Amino acid sequence: MTADASPTCLASAAQRLGMLGVLDAVCVVHQLVDDPGAVGVTAIDKRPVEGPVKVRTLGLHGDIQADRKNHGGEEKAVYAYCADDADWWAQQLGSEVPPGHFGENLRISGAEELGFDVDGAAAGERWRIGERVVLEVTRPRIPCATFGRWLDQDRWVKRFLQGGRPGTYLRVVTPGEIRAGDAVEVIAVGDGPTMRDVATAKGPGLARPEE
Numbered sequence: 001m002t003a004d005a006s007p008t009c010l011a012s013a014a015q016r017l018g019m020l021g022v023l024d025a026v027c028v029v030h031q032l033v034d035d036p037g038a039v040g041v042t043a044i045d046k047r048p049v050e051g052p053v054k055v056r057t058l059g060l061h062g063d064i065q066a067d068r069k070n071h072g073g074e075e076k077a078v079y080a081y082c083a084d085d086a087d088w089w090a091q092q093l094g095s096e097v098p099p100g101h102f103g104e105n106l107r108i109s110g111a112e113e114l115g116f117d118v119d120g121a122a123a124g125e126r127w128r129i130g131e132r133v134v135l136e137v138t139r140p141r142i143p144c145a146t147f148g149r150w151l152d153q154d155r156w157v158k159r160f161l162q163g164g165r166p167g168t169y170l171r172v173v174t175p176g177e178i179r180a181g182d183a184v185e186v187i188a189v190g191d192g193p194t195m196r197d198v199a200t201a202k203g204p205g206l207a208r209p210e211e
Contacts, residue, residue: 013122013189017047021116021184023129024083025107027100027135028063035146042146046100048107054211059172060105075138076169082118083109085165092163093153103147104167108184118168122190129184132176140166140195142196142202166199 025048035042043064054061058077065072081104086097099107106129110116126139143166148156160166191200 008132013125013191016117016120016125016186016189019116019186021108021110021118023106023178023180023182023184024109025099025180026178027061027075027105027107028053028183036151037146037149041149044103044146044150046103046105048180050097050180052179053175054175055172056166056175057137057172063105074171077172078106078135078170079104079141079165079167080106080108080135080170081120082116082165083107085167088165089163092159100162103150110184116184116186119165119196120194121168121186122189122192122194124188124192125186126173126188127170127184128187129178130182132174133172133178134174134187135170136173137190137195138169138171140168140199142166142192161199161202164194164196164200168195 027046027048030045030047031045031159032045049062055078057074059065059072059092060078072111081102086102086107090097106114108118119140121137123137123139127135127137129135143157143160145157149161153159
């Protein structure tokens with residue numbers, strides 16, 4: 001499978017400033033799921049919630065990480081994924097990829113309509129969501145075996161890396177509340193390779209073995 005480039009992947013850092021997107025869904029853990037990995041359970045099953053959700057230094061109110069050694073913490077407080085990329089994967093998989101299905105906290109739309117490209121961000125880029133919350137891009141998602149088991153797709157970890165649509169982790173700069181329908185705006189740009197480039201450079205052989 002050869003990945004197509006996302007619609008706005010060629011946007012420069014300067015062009016990204018002021019990009020707008022829309023927060024389609026805010027997702028937190030629905031339930032812990034049994035998993036044969038080292039931890040025994042996974043919190044990857046996240047679902048959209050209604051109304052305002054508090055965002056704190058370590059993530060969203062009501063969300064957890066089962067394996068805090070490899071997930072969570074200030075640098076991975078929030079995980080965002082692009083709605084257009086989820087739609088692309090739905091076509092590849094032949095089934096829907098609803099918000100939260102990839103374990104993301106934020107599902108963001110607007111890549112084609114408004115120019116907001118989640119994977120085109122570089123580390124240090126900052127997004128304002130709603131009136132107050134500010135998040136800073138830190139690193140792309142590098143998939144693990146737990147993600148592969150959750151999707152139950154052949155060679156999923158390798159395919160996800162090759163797809164060039166990793167999504168991004170963010171740290172919380174300014175806490176507050178967010179809700180579905182909030183605007184997402186790039187208010188400061190980062191420097192260096194994009195999340196897409198970083199994830200692609202990792203290669204399938206460097207995917208983490210466990211979540």
